[in-house]
Amino acid sequence: MxxxxxxxxxxxxxxxxxxxxxxxxxLRSEWIKLFSLMSTRVLLLLTLVAIVGVGxxxxxxxxxxxxxMARQARDQGQTLTPEMMAQTFPPGSGFDLYNLPNAGLQIGxxxxxxxxxxxxxxxxxxxxxxSTMNAVPRRTPAFVAKAILLAVISYVITTIAAVATFxxxxxxxxxLGLDLDWSTDGVLYSxxxxxxxxxxxxxxxxxxxALLRNSAGGITVLVGLFFVVSIAASFMTFIPGDFWxxxxxxxxxxxxxxxxxxxxxxxxxxxxxxxxxxxxxVLLFLVPAMIVLKKRDV
Amino acid sequence: MIEATGLTKVYGSKTAVDGVSFTxxxxxxxxxxxxNGAGKSTxxxxxxxxxxxxxxTVTVNGLHYADHKAPLHEVxxxxxxxxxxxxxxxxxxxxAMAATHNIPTSRVHEVIEMxxxxxxxxxxxxxxxxGMGQRLGIAAALLGDPQTLILDEPVNGLDPEGxxxxxxxxxYLAGQGKTVFLSSHLMSEMAxxxxxxxxxxxxxxxxxxxxxxxxxxxxxxxxxxxxxxxxQLSALLSGDGVTVDQGQPETLEVTGLDARQIAxxxxxxxxxxxxxxxxxxxxxxxxxxxxxxxVEYHSHLTGxxxxxxxxxxxxxxxGK
Numbered sequence: 350m351x352x353x354x355x356x357x358x359x360x361x362x363x364x365x366x367x368x369x370x371x372x373x374x375x376l377r378s379e380w381i382k383l384f385s386l387m388s389t390r391v392l393l394l395l396t397l398v399a400i401v402g403v404g405x406x407x408x409x410x411x412x413x414x415x416x417x418m419a420r421q422a423r424d425q426g427q428t429l430t431p432e433m434m435a436q437t438f439p440p441g442s443g444f445d446l447y448n449l450p451n452a453g454l455q456i457g458x459x460x461x462x463x464x465x466x467x468x469x470x471x472x473x474x475x476x477x478x479x480s481t482m483n484a485v486p487r488r489t490p491a492f493v494a495k496a497i498l499l500a501v502i503s504y505v506i507t508t509i510a511a512v513a514t515f516x517x518x519x520x521x522x523x524x525l526g527l528d529l530d531w532s533t534d535g536v537l538y539s540x541x542x543x544x545x546x547x548x549x550x551x552x553x554x555x556x557x558x559a560l561l562r563n564s565a566g567g568i569t570v571l572v573g574l575f576f577v578v579s580i581a582a583s584f585m586t587f588i589p590g591d592f593w594x595x596x597x598x599x600x601x602x603x604x605x606x607x608x609x610x611x612x613x614x615x616x617x618x619x620x621x622x623x624x625x626x627x628x629x630x631v632l633l634f635l636v637p638a639m640i641v642l643k644k645r646d647v
Numbered sequence: 648m649i650e651a652t653g654l655t656k657v658y659g660s661k662t663a664v665d666g667v668s669f670t671x672x673x674x675x676x677x678x679x680x681x682x683n684g685a686g687k688s689t690x691x692x693x694x695x696x697x698x699x700x701x702x703x704t705v706t707v708n709g710l711h712y713a714d715h716k717a718p719l720h721e722v723x724x725x726x727x728x729x730x731x732x733x734x735x736x737x738x739x740x741x742x743a744m745a746a747t748h749n750i751p752t753s754r755v756h757e758v759i760e761m762x763x764x765x766x767x768x769x770x771x772x773x774x775x776x777x778g779m780g781q782r783l784g785i786a787a788a789l790l791g792d793p794q795t796l797i798l799d800e801p802v803n804g805l806d807p808e809g810x811x812x813x814x815x816x817x818x819y820l821a822g823q824g825k826t827v828f829l830s831s832h833l834m835s836e837m838a839x840x841x842x843x844x845x846x847x848x849x850x851x852x853x854x855x856x857x858x859x860x861x862x863x864x865x866x867x868x869x870x871x872x873x874x875x876x877x878x879q880l881s882a883l884l885s886g887d888g889v890t891v892d893q894g895q896p897e898t899l900e901v902t903g904l905d906a907r908q909i910a911x912x913x914x915x916x917x918x919x920x921x922x923x924x925x926x927x928x929x930x931x932x933x934x935x936x937x938x939x940x941x942v943e944y945h946s947h948l949t950g951x952x953x954x955x956x957x958x959x960x961x962x963x964x965x966g967k
Binding site: 364365366367368369370371374375377378379380381382385386387388471472475476477478479480482483484485486487488491644646647 | 692695696697698699712713715716717718719720724726727729730731732733734735736739740742743744745746747748749750751753754757773787790791792
């Protein structure tokens, strides 16, 4: 047990510093919080592996499909040209080759989105949020720091995974004689926009965590929003009449997905419009979360 | 200095803190005493800006806590030893808190050493005992070497050595001119630690005075009387404003008369009295005297129908 003489050190004001709260300090604090948990470090590493893994699996599936087509063509004495192969992936069908970097994106959305929910909801669950609010009583800087950190980490991980996935995909399809490399239309666009989409999902996750203050609830709503609603909405297209065919594309998942593709299709929103709609959804969650966080008792 | 003016917090239909005004001065230990659910924690949470007052305002050194440029240097608070992520080590918890104010890591090591946490600093805080959690909370409060210290039930769960350490620490810090505001429901602890007391009951301040004044202010001075004719003397003494308790054989506890008056009655009636001792009133008596009408949860030790166990007022949800 310490004696009174040890507390003498607390008299020296300089030992505790005098700078006060700075945003860089808050950002560093959130960084320490995120990476001082073993679960986060493991999760981020596994996310990277999983995105590339699922991407590689998607590459393998397409390769076997094309390989099978080529074999059948050979059996009938024909030759499958690369042009014919390319036509099996008509633009807008969701199987465009330029989109390969983002083949494992759904895993990234699921894991990084959930991590974002947990980043704040676990603070409510453990009571840590009160320590956070004590250190940063203005509250908003702590939330903004969390948001920046999550967005950047999501972007970096997704982009690294996209590059890795494409590095796996490129030689496979080049081997089949298809024209696919970094200069192919949409490849670089895919590589650099996939991370933006996942970062947006992470921001929605963080907002849900702050609004609901509950890990299970936040993750459930997030999964519902990005997976269940999208599937449910796809059934709308069976409703007679043209109107319902155009509704699903305004959902966050579909608008965000459209943002990752290139080119104009009649009757479908353009990629930039999809991006703006998705950004709108991000703000729709982020702004109320910040207001509620500032006002609510913790 | 902490100044509260008309501070009020209403949770739904329950008023946890009801128009409380007080000043906590620098250079002394101010105790915040009250039964469970009296509004101590809620008041402290409002000082720290965690709860928004329904009405009224509270400032620390002239500003709302959140308006200070360096809040951790201004106020160190232990409000809840559980305000820690259970999977994070004590060291990393303190490091994350320190980073917000650019407090160097050396200071983190200092407070770990001061609170005796060296052996467990790298372990997950979730596995800490109540006492260790309390020490971590105190370490976090001391991190910014604050001018004002707010501690909610700091000795809760500490071993006797730890209790003594906290007592010495807060006395030392008050001696350095810092403001120390300490809550407890243990009057014995307060009697030994505090200079000044603010007593709260059911959300209202019922006393705000130096400890000595509160003890002296207790009207109910008891006198212990040993007599060979307890029943006879008891009957003679009884009257308006006088209570006579007959405990052990030949022993009376008299309230409402002083020793001289009792002796006079005994002399007039030729009753043998062989002991007559005024009982020194303690802070404990003073506290019970002050809060007897304000206790939120009355204990019913005697048996009886279940209905008798119900609190007399609506159960409180606040004050956790």
